[in-house]
Amino acid sequence: KAGVTQTPRYLIKTRGQQVTLSCSPISGHRSVSWYQQTPGQGLQFLFEYFSETQRNKGNFPGRFSGRQFSNSRSEMNVSTLELGDSALYLCASSLASSEETQYFGPGTRLLVL
Amino acid sequence: GQQLNQSPQSMFIQEGEDVSMNCTSSSIFNTWLWYKQDPGEGPVLLIALYKAGELTSNGRLTAQFGITRKDSFLNISASIPSDVGIYFCAGRLEYGNKLVFGAGTILRVKS
Numbered sequence: 001k002a003g004v005t006q007t008p009r010y011l012i013k014t015r016g017q018q019v020t021l022s023c024s025p026i027s028g029h030r031s032v033s034w035y036q037q038t039p040g041q042g043l044q045f046l047f048e049y050f051s052e053t054q055r056n057k058g059n060f061p062g063r064f065s066g067r068q069f070s071n072s073r074s075e076m077n078v079s080t081l082e083l084g085d086s087a088l089y090l091c092a093s094s095l096a097s098s099e100e101t102q103y104f105g106p107g108t109r110l111l112v113l
Numbered sequence: 114g115q116q117l118n119q120s121p122q123s124m125f126i127q128e129g130e131d132v133s134m135n136c137t138s139s140s141i142f143n144t145w146l147w148y149k150q151d152p153g154e155g156p157v158l159l160i161a162l163y164k165a166g167e168l169t170s171n172g173r174l175t176a177q178f179g180i181t182r183k184d185s186f187l188n189i190s191a192s193i194p195s196d197v198g199i200y201f202c203a204g205r206l207e208y209g210n211k212l213v214f215g216a217g218t219i220l221r222v223k224s
Contacts, residue, residue: 004155033212043156043201043214056211090155102212104148104155 004093004105012111018079021108025072025093032074037088049074086112119202119215127223134218135186136202144205145178145185151198194224
């Protein structure tokens with residue numbers, strides 16, 4: 001069974017631009033969570049989607065948004081990028097919402113210049 | 114955001130030595146998870162713990178869910194070079210059900 005896939009793996013943007021990241025969960029998994037990982041802050045929860053609905057949300061500004069499609073694939077969007085948005089963005093999938101066992105993808109490394 | 118207190122921050126040990134790391138918090142957790150992250154990859158789940166006092170092994174790895182439900186530890190016995198990486202604890206809060214992560218322990222092994 002294929003694991004969680006994320007595209008693109010690497011991305012360079014400039015301040016003020018917007019970016020869309022994609023995540024395909026493990027086949028059969030319906031929950032997708034997004035995390036931001038930085039050296040200073042560690043892993044920070046962004047949001048969780050289950051059955052196309054946002055179930056949980058972390059403490060990030062409204063510039064960070066996401067959605068989930070009927071095939072459970074998810075996208076997250078960051079608008080008006082800031083230098084501090086440079087990070088590794090990780091997606092994790094699980095069978096059900098708030099399921100304990102989350103499986104992570106390799107991440108998308110975003111650099112904002 | 115809320116964080117777990119994970120220690121130590123980093124360790125540099127000799128191959129063959131045992132390793133111990135732990136996570137503590139003032140909050141109560143329903144689940145503890147331990148992950149390992151290799152450079153350029155996402156975290157991989159090592160061990161999941163679901164009840165207080167539970168002791169679970171996965172090969173050379175052993176983890177325990179603290180009796181108070183506020184802490185957990187991970188032990189690695191007889192370390193080998195491929196154990197190098199960052200180890201994260203994660204706990205699912207009793208209230209709110211969110212998964213929160215420790216800051217990670219960087220493990221380096223000298224062969």
